[in-house]
Amino acid sequence: MVSRAELKEELIKAGIRPSVQRLAIFEYVRRSCQHPTAEVVYEALRDELGSLSLTTVYNTLKLFVDAGLIMMLTIDDTFRCFDGNRSNHAHFRCNDCGKIIDLGMKKDFLSMVEGVEGLAVNEAQLYLKGLCGECKKKK
Amino acid sequence: MVSRAELKEELIKAGIRPSVQRLAIFEYVRRSCQHPTAEVVYEALRDELGSLSLTTVYNTLKLFVDAGLIMMLTIDDTFRCFDGNRSNHAHFRCNDCGKIIDLGMKKDFLSMVEGVEGLAVNEAQLYLKGLCGECKKKK
DNA sequence: ATGGGTGCAAAGGATTTGCAACATT
DNA sequence: AATGTTGCAAATCCTTTGCACCCAT
Numbered sequence: 001m002v003s004r005a006e007l008k009e010e011l012i013k014a015g016i017r018p019s020v021q022r023l024a025i026f027e028y029v030r031r032s033c034q035h036p037t038a039e040v041v042y043e044a045l046r047d048e049l050g051s052l053s054l055t056t057v058y059n060t061l062k063l064f065v066d067a068g069l070i071m072m073l074t075i076d077d078t079f080r081c082f083d084g085n086r087s088n089h090a091h092f093r094c095n096d097c098g099k100i101i102d103l104g105m106k107k108d109f110l111s112m113v114e115g116v117e118g119l120a121v122n123e124a125q126l127y128l129k130g131l132c133g134e135c136k137k138k139k
Numbered sequence: 140m141v142s143r144a145e146l147k148e149e150l151i152k153a154g155i156r157p158s159v160q161r162l163a164i165f166e167y168v169r170r171s172c173q174h175p176t177a178e179v180v181y182e183a184l185r186d187e188l189g190s191l192s193l194t195t196v197y198n199t200l201k202l203f204v205d206a207g208l209i210m211m212l213t214i215d216d217t218f219r220c221f222d223g224n225r226s227n228h229a230h231f232r233c234n235d236c237g238k239i240i241d242l243g244m245k246k247d248f249l250s251m252v253e254g255v256e257g258l259a260v261n262e263a264q265l266y267l268k269g270l271c272g273e274c275k276k277k278k
Numbered sequence: 279a280t281g282g283g284t285g286c287a288a289a290g291g292a293t294t295t296g297c298a299a300c301a302t303t
Numbered sequence: 304a305a306t307g308t309t310g311c312a313a314a315t316c317c318t319t320t321g322c323a324c325c326c327a328t
Contacts, residue, residue, distance in 0.1 A: 074213035104253035114243035133257035
């Protein structure tokens with residue numbers, strides 16, 4: 001697992017001052033496998049930090065996204081969530097239970113897309129939707 | 140091009156009564172290559188129809204999405220837009236000019252994703268972001 | 279002391295909902 | 304007449320912004 005010190009270093013490298021709040025938020029999003037929303041990050045850290053506002057969480061997450069440190073997911077159109085996993089991966093959302101699952105993706109998946117020649121692609125998100133294993137059984 | 144009568148038939152088949160507003164909205168989204176937002180659909184049709192409200196546009200688009208007749212895109216997190224193109228395709232959004240471009244996609248692109256075995260996937264959206272040809276030149 | 283960071287309260291904007299009028303069968 | 308559709312106005316929700324206070328350098 002990545003250490004706190006490494007995360008701090010990463011923020012500095014990105015030109016972001018590692019305040020207490022920022023480091024905590026960064027750590028939380030990077031380590032979470034839950035794709036938290038801003039609200040979830042806020043609820044998870046407010047006690048631990050003593051002082052934290054939802055505004056700061058929003059501003060900080062935006063800062064991280066703009067710096068390319070984390071990703072914003074819009075797989076569910078009713079809320080935005082965040083992903084600190086930087087490996088090449090796709091997302092599956094269960095239409096029943098709402099769960100979001102990470103899926104591995106081969107590196108050359110862009111070869112499946114026609115017409116990218118003239119374009120400078122620097123971000124790719126693959127969203128799959130349907131029923132997860134458990135919800136499929138229930139039906 | 141699809142005729143009005145065919146579009147009407149398609150609505151009926153989906154269990155949706157083809158009112159004047161619905162048919163006009165359906166036709167517009169199906170024929171547009173512009174990925175319109177609700178607002179854009181509204182502006183485009185209000186004069187032609189004489190009577191149309193933004194509420195109706197929102198409700199109708201939702202109706203169509205739920206019926207699987209059109210797709211909602213969340214490639215831009217600041218607004219939702221709609222796509223009536225039912226072929227297998229990816230979307231590219233230019234971070235500079237905001238343009239959204241359709242890209243062809245090979246049918247077996249799911250083979251690039253690992254771990255879909257237990258899942259029932261019934262929708263897939265691939266979003267690519269970066270700079271389009273023109274904006275790339277300008278830089 | 280100075281520049282940035284934080285957080286409250288308020289504003290903003292897209293979308294949804296309640297409900298009454300309307301159209302179509 | 305009955306049922307479904309439309310559309311205004313208001314409400315809602317998520318997110319951003321203005322601004323004053325605070326912290327660290």
